[in-house]
Amino acid sequence: MSVTDIAAADLADSVRIVRQTEPLVQSLTNTVTINDVANVTLHWGGLPVMADSFGDAGEMAELARAVLINTGQVPDGRVEAMHEAGRKANERGIPVVLDPVGVGSTPSRQAVAESLLSDIDFTVINGNYGEISALAGVEAEVKGVESVGDYDAIDRTAHSLAESTDAIVVASGIDDIVADADGAVRLTAGHEMLGEVVGTGCMLGGTIATFCGAIDDASTAAVHGTLGFGIAGERAADLEYAGPGSYRTNFRDAVSGITSDVAAALDLEDRVETVH
Ligand SMILES: Nc1ncnc2c1ncn2[C@@H]1O[C@H](COP(=O)(O)OP(=O)(O)O)[C@@H](O)[C@H]1O
Numbered sequence: 001m002s003v004t005d006i007a008a009a010d011l012a013d014s015v016r017i018v019r020q021t022e023p024l025v026q027s028l029t030n031t032v033t034i035n036d037v038a039n040v041t042l043h044w045g046g047l048p049v050m051a052d053s054f055g056d057a058g059e060m061a062e063l064a065r066a067v068l069i070n071t072g073q074v075p076d077g078r079v080e081a082m083h084e085a086g087r088k089a090n091e092r093g094i095p096v097v098l099d100p101v102g103v104g105s106t107p108s109r110q111a112v113a114e115s116l117l118s119d120i121d122f123t124v125i126n127g128n129y130g131e132i133s134a135l136a137g138v139e140a141e142v143k144g145v146e147s148v149g150d151y152d153a154i155d156r157t158a159h160s161l162a163e164s165t166d167a168i169v170v171a172s173g174i175d176d177i178v179a180d181a182d183g184a185v186r187l188t189a190g191h192e193m194l195g196e197v198v199g200t201g202c203m204l205g206g207t208i209a210t211f212c213g214a215i216d217d218a219s220t221a222a223v224h225g226t227l228g229f230g231i232a233g234e235r236a237a238d239l240e241y242a243g244p245g246s247y248r249t250n251f252r253d254a255v256s257g258i259t260s261d262v263a264a265a266l267d268l269e270d271r272v273e274t275v276h
Pocket residue numbers: 127128129145146147172173174175176189190191192193194195199200201202204229230233
């Protein structure tokens with residue numbers, strides 16, 4: 001993995017670049033968490049647009065700085081629009097992020113993801129351990145959109161998917177693995193309440209797409225976006241909350257509260273470990 005260490009000043013630089021660039025981030029995503037994805041994009045400093053109909057999706061991809069494709073729901077028209085936007089993004093050389101939500105659960109969803117992978121060069125693929133394992137072709141259990149089962153070799157699995165797709169792979173769970181063709185790192189950040197709220201994986205995809213839309217080096221964008229997301233999860237838990245509902249609101253506030261100055265003052269010791 002090209003990024004093996006993170007200084008607070010580096011994370012602060014990334015946060016500042018995202019907030020100054022205000023990248024237009026186009027998401028083709030599910031209707032369950034679409035509002036969360038739009039808001040988290042905005043709270044990091046991006047400009048969200050959820051253009052997901054055929055025609056409009058390709059035209060928007062002419063303007064966007066990054067495109068996010070999330071397979072949480074795969075109605076016919078939206079899947080065609082995903083191909084259209086992804087191809088346009090490739091043509092323009094802008095980053096495309098895939099969140100293979102629910103892959104490993106049904107054959108139809110697996111087929112959608114495989115057809116997207118064969119048509120589009122993805123810059124980053126982010127999914128939970130089960131989805132990443134299913135996409136990599138190793139044993140996986142995904143119940144709906146939930147990763148179940150044990151994934152002891154997730155670092156190697158993420159690395160092999162990174163090698164076969166030439167994408168950066170983010171496998172999310174209690175710890176997050178970020179892998180590229182050279183190897184993998186484990187990021188230790190986050191809070192158990194993130195697992196109690198629907199849509200945190202989708203919001204992680206929105207975060208990574210936003211960082212990719214502003215930061216030239218995709219490995220840096222994926223690592224810093226994923227670490228920043230986990231730290232926002234921790235800071236959300238430092239605020240008062242009564243349960244998952246108010247934690248979700250806190251999380252949004254925590255994301256918007258991570259300014260470049262706040263990031264520069266973080267202690268990032270022991271957050272990153274090379275694992276493969
Ligand atoms: N128990 C947990 N402890 C710390 N972070 C968590 C926990 N559960 C989820 N997260 C974080 O929430 C985000 C979404 O991960 P995950 O729950 O695996 O995705 P999904 O919602 O797609 O299943 C990631 O940043 C992950 O690190």
